[in-house]
Amino acid sequence: MERVDVNPPPADVAHPQDPAATAVPAEADTADTADAYAAAPLLNCLLREVAEPLRQEGGRQVHRLPSGRLLRVRGTRRPVLPEVRTGGAWHRLGHPELVKLVAEELRGHTGLSNHELPAEMLDSRAAVAALLAARARTAPPDDPYLRSEQCLLTGHPYHPAPKARGGGPAGAWLPYAPEAYARFPLVLLGVREDQVVEEGDTRALDALGSAPPGYRLLPAHPWQLDLVGRDLEPAFADGRLVRLGGTDFPVRPTAAIRTVYAPERDLFLKFSLDVRITNDIRRLWRHDLRRLRRTDEAVRSAFATTDTGQAAPGPAAWLSDRGHRTAAFAFEELAVLVRDGFGGHLLPGTTPLLAAGLVEGFPGSPLAATHDPAGWWAAYLAAVVPPVLAAFAGHGVVLEAHLQNTLVAVDAHGVPAQALFRDAEGVKLLPEVTRAVGWERLVYCLVVNHLWEVAAALAEHHPGLDPWPAVRRELARADLPEATALLTAPTLPGKTNLLLRWTAADGAAARYLPLPNPLARG
Numbered sequence: 127m128e129r130v131d132v133n134p135p136p137a138d139v140a141h142p143q144d145p146a147a148t149a150v151p152a153e154a155d156t157a158d159t160a161d162a163y164a165a166a167p168l169l170n171c172l173l174r175e176v177a178e179p180l181r182q183e184g185g186r187q188v189h190r191l192p193s194g195r196l197l198r199v200r201g202t203r204r205p206v207l208p209e210v211r212t213g214g215a216w217h218r219l220g221h222p223e224l225v226k227l228v229a230e231e232l233r234g235h236t237g238l239s240n241h242e243l244p245a246e247m248l249d250s251r252a253a254v255a256a257l258l259a260a261r262a263r264t265a266p267p268d269d270p271y272l273r274s275e276q277c278l279l280t281g282h283p284y285h286p287a288p289k290a291r292g293g294g295p296a297g298a299w300l301p302y303a304p305e306a307y308a309r310f311p312l313v314l315l316g317v318r319e320d321q322v323v324e325e326g327d328t329r330a331l332d333a334l335g336s337a338p339p340g341y342r343l344l345p346a347h348p349w350q351l352d353l354v355g356r357d358l359e360p361a362f363a364d365g366r367l368v369r370l371g372g373t374d375f376p377v378r379p380t381a382a383i384r385t386v387y388a389p390e391r392d393l394f395l396k397f398s399l400d401v402r403i404t405n406d407i408r409r410l411w412r413h414d415l416r417r418l419r420r421t422d423e424a425v426r427s428a429f430a431t432t433d434t435g436q437a438a439p440g441p442a443a444w445l446s447d448r449g450h451r452t453a454a455f456a457f458e459e460l461a462v463l464v465r466d467g468f469g470g471h472l473l474p475g476t477t478p479l480l481a482a483g484l485v486e487g488f489p490g491s492p493l494a495a496t497h498d499p500a501g502w503w504a505a506y507l508a509a510v511v512p513p514v515l516a517a518f519a520g521h522g523v524v525l526e527a528h529l530q531n532t533l534v535a536v537d538a539h540g541v542p543a544q545a546l547f548r549d550a551e552g553v554k555l556l557p558e559v560t561r562a563v564g565w566e567r568l569v570y571c572l573v574v575n576h577l578w579e580v581a582a583a584l585a586e587h588h589p590g591l592d593p594w595p596a597v598r599r600e601l602a603r604a605d606l607p608e609a610t611a612l613l614t615a616p617t618l619p620g621k622t623n624l625l626l627r628w629t630a631a632d633g634a635a636a637r638y639l640p641l642p643n644p645l646a647r648g
Contacts, residue, residue, distance in 0.1 A: 156258045161221040163258075163279055164251035166204040168286045171624035172197075172228055173205065175639060176235055192235040197227075203582045204280070221251050228286070232628045243286065243627050246402070250287035254279060256296035257289070260306035267307060267378065269389070270490050274483030275380040276304040283485070283579060285404050285623045292401035299401075302349045304379040311372035312386070312395075313348050315460070316341035317453045318366045326419055326449025330393055330464050334373055341368060344451060345462055347384065347397040354400060354459045361455055381482055381530050382549075384408050385465070392467030394445065394548075398458055405627060410461040414551050415450055418463070422447045422550040428521035429513070442513035443471035445548040465548065473544045476537055481510075482529035485579045492540025493580070499588035500596070506542040506580065507600040509534060513545060514572050515604045522556030524564040528575040565608045570619045570638065573597075573612075578644075594644045601645070618643045 173179075177189040177197065186198040187205075198216065199205035208224055209216040219227060225247045233239055257279060266273050281288035291299045302308050316337045322344075337343040351358075361367040377386035377395070384399040399408040429444040445466040452461040472478060484493045496502040510532060517523040525531075525547055535544040556564050581593035601609045612618075617640035626637055 156255055156262075160251055160255035160258055162206050163254045164221055164247070164289070165208060165224055166201075166206060166280060167283050167288050168224065168228065168247060168624075169199055169205040169208060170284050171286045171622075172231070173199070174284065174620060174641070175622050175624050176231065191227075191231050193231055195227075195231075203586060204283070222248065228624075232624070236625070236628060238629060240628050240630065242630075245293065246287035246290040246627075249293050250290040253289040253291050253296070256300055257303060257305045260300055260303070264307045266489065267309075270488075271478050271480075272378050272387070272389075273488045273490065274480040275387070276307050276378070277483045277486050277488035278381050279305055280486055281305075282404055282623070284575075284621070286627060288404060290402065290404075292403075294401075298352065299349060302347070302379055302383070304381055304383060309376040309378050310348065311374070311376055312345040313351055313372055314370040315344045315346050316368040316370050317344045317460075321366050321454045322451065323454050323457060324449065324451040325415075326422075326464070328449040328451045328464055330391070331451055331462065333391070335370060337370065338368070342451070343370070344453065344460060345373065345395060346460060347386070347399065349401075350384075350397055350399050350459070354456070357459065358456060361453070366455060367453065381480055387467075392469050394465035394467060396447070396463040396465060398461050400459070405623065409458045410450070410452075410463060410551075412457055415452075415457075415461060415463075418447055418450065418550055421553050421555060424521065424555055425517070425523055425525070425547075425550060425553055428517040428523045441473055441544045442509070443544065443546045445471065445546055447548075447550040468546075471546060473535055476535035476543050478533040478535045478546060480530070481532040481534055481576060481580065484534070485529060485583045487583070492536050493584055494587045496540060496588075499584055499591050502541060503581075503584055503591070503593055504596050504600075506534060507577075507596055509542045509545040510576075511572070511597075511600045512604070513547070514568065515601075515606055515609060518564065518568055519604070519606045522561075522564070524554035524556070524559070524568050526552030526554075526571050527568070528571040529579060531571075532576060566619050566638065569612065570621055573645075574618050574620055574641065594647065598645055612643075613645050615643050616646060617641055618645075 173189055176192050180188045180190055183198060186200045188196055188198045191197055196211035198209050200207045208219045210219055210227060225244050228247070229244045267276065300306055301310060312334070314335045319340055319342055322342045331345060332343055334345055335343055358367060362369070375388060375390045377388045379386050383403060385394060385396040387394050396410065398410045401408060425444050426446055429442065447463055447465050450461055450463045468478060484491055487494065492502070510527070514525050514527045517525055526549060527547060531547060531549045531552065533546040533548070534542050535546065537543045554564050554567060577597060581597070585591050585593055598613055601613060619638035620641040622637045622639050631637065
């Protein structure tokens, strides 16, 4: 695979992923760059959810906000350099001013106040600044897979505060941040055997170290221990819990932050993390853990066969969440989930890459380096789309196939050859949800969150490419009435993360607004 640096440290452009972004002075400092990174997803939310596009003006798009004020930005996929029209002139907004503007507009638009979300927006920008400073003194990992997992400085492109870390000081979370190329050992605890709660296959945990007689091994994320340590003091004091040191190997945090990968063991582990990241406090909740085995088994069955008894389309793979272990007295706080590594799943000679990393850009990304973007895109779609549709059509499984849950394995030439999916916690099953609700969720995750973003990044790197006819062709191959109807539907569902957070709705209570459907063109 040819390696091309498509995401160098952004010192000379307002936002490095959008070539339409306005250049800023070469002496621009980390603060300017952090402003640009933090503003782009916030602007994406504001403009998609509550603004009305009006006209192009001097290479910028002008929008009308709910109050009637005019806002203009440069760039499309990652808008930057916001300016508001006041007193007959355009005035540049720094990030704090942009946050203030968004809060004012949402108060007027919804009739509700929210003091928490603006603080998260500012925390997200502060986190980006800390990550940029950490990156300047840390080399990215050599492994292309790990680079793709740890490259997400922008993160969710349609969330108002994608990098917020709970408002805590950077020193508390930076050692565990994937975006800072972190690597660290896990803490090993011993849980008294009569206090162990587990389900499924957890044997991999016992191989991480050794526990004294009468105890079972329980790895813990060091950041989570810092967060909940005081609550565990009684268990340490009475011997229900003992400290056993740490692993003799480091783990790498993935894009999900609380999920880590141990390359030496080819093992993924997912932990609770009592921090709000994007829309949710990232605990392994009891109700999710109790349904996990049933959900995972349903997905594994869907990937093994279709309703015709034949092998599922293509060589797609599911990274099974095969078991979990915790302590009865800290069921959610200390829960750890065991997830398959790549062994036995990955096609020989291929390299897995995170789909979100392909969108963000990282050194060696084949999306930017390919000399045949149309062929690359056709191969990508053939790997990713059929397994998701087959799982839904034949088994009632709604995969959460968004950018952070999809890995695409590429061959030695960088051409997509296989898709791997993960995270049973986000999977929905029919009839637990209705077919209509499940399909809407599938379309949002696969088409809007995933394919739309990859298509836009590919077209940005390869001007002149229209990615949507290939998506139409791939969907048309599916023997699925919903897929056929999608080709002529006037709109697609876009999740409203800004309004969801502003109105303090539950993170799982997805709300959608209609977006013009690019599949319906022509």
